[in-house]
Amino acid sequence: MSQRRVVVTGLGVTTPIGGDVATTWKALLAGQSGVRLLTEDWRELLPVHFAARVATEPADQMERVEMRRLDRSEQFALIASREAWKDAGSPDDIDKERLGVVIASGIGGVITLLDQFDIFKEKGARAVSPHTVPMLMPNGPAANVGLELQAKAGVHTPVSACASGAEAIGYAYEMIKSNRADIIVAGGVEAAIHQLPMAAFGQMKALSTRNENPAAASRPYDIDRDGFVLGEGGGVLILEEYECAKARGAKIYCEIAGQGLTSDGYHIAAPDPDGGGVQRAIKFALANSGLSTKDIVHLNAHATSTPAGDVAEANALRKALGADADHVAVSATKSMTGHLLGGAGAIESVFIVKALQERLAPPTINIENLDPAVTVDVVRDTPRALPAGDIAALNDSFGFGGHNVVLAFKSL
């Protein structure tokens, strides 16, 4: 069997800065923040009063009856998948046994779980919704998309906290490479803006508490960063075997050239300050994709705006890329979208695909004073043009538990 190649033929998102790819990408280039004060009364119970909710509520994008059987994370998955599938030219004629779905979530249907527990306590067992289990299971987003498209090559949900979305895309890439499928709907979603997860992240001192100025709270690489901003939404990419995409005349954005996966073996939540796991993941991704550090012109960083994480990552990037880091335009788009946890690696992969297509690296906002410990070339305030010709870009994502995922994309 000849070497199978994997290309991207469709994109879909719903994010805190836009209800679709076009709106999100425009807002991203304009440097708009999606972080806002929460309107719920419960915010007063928490040290953090803000988050990054999706810009367009699912109620504006789907039918009421469909919505009520779906957890919010599943709603995001269907919204993003429908956009991506349409963008790919709705290849409904594909053999369904060659169609798969890999959509991740970091936490699953946590809002459903907590809401139904409230109902149980108030009204008893018989009032608990019979839809609770299909709504709370972490594979629910993938399963619902698989059901809608009748995918039969396999429906999967890798879970690795905030690396989940990137790991899903990597898993999908492997499924196509290993000839298990020709088309995969791949991505990640998260819907965890609720007082309990926010209280829990708050107890880890992981969240920014900049209540007086929420839009400035997510500030990766700034010296005064004080934690991440919880976001929600999701992103989906249609991955397709190259010959299959060519044969049906699909629009091809770029190629997913390879991936690198490692684990730290260091701490359940803290990043390894040495960044060895991240460096190895980058090296594996480059080796796996046949790229060298010289080919990389752009990197969408994990950079969540935590004091320890941003510097550990930047140090690892510098060590792994060496002098070639000087020509890598690093964008920290969580400065605008907040941190979508299991959705992060997916929307950021969508951003990389758009960056390669339009030859523009999106900006990083809210850097008033760049942390001097950050020694990579950060794209600040306004987008930066990327070179013409053959170029490549990386997405790195890390998750609590010490998971490191690096995806390599290259222009075609």
Next chain:
Amino acid sequence: MALSQADVLAGIKEIVEEVAGIPAASIELNKSFTDDLEVDSLSMVEVVVACEERFGVKIPDEKVTELATVGDAVNFIVNAAA
């Protein structure tokens, strides 16, 4: 409290429309929940619980399987409330 057949039918129409999205106008006494209205097993549980709450009756699980049509449910609820 006695309930009229018309009151119960009107209530069930509202519940089925809310739960399963089926237009109230198409819900009639002779319609089967599963075959005609395509109310699946999970949604049927929701319909039953909503009916219990609305009409103040108990519908035991073993009776639910006997309620094939809307009319069966109306009759059961009217009798149970009588």
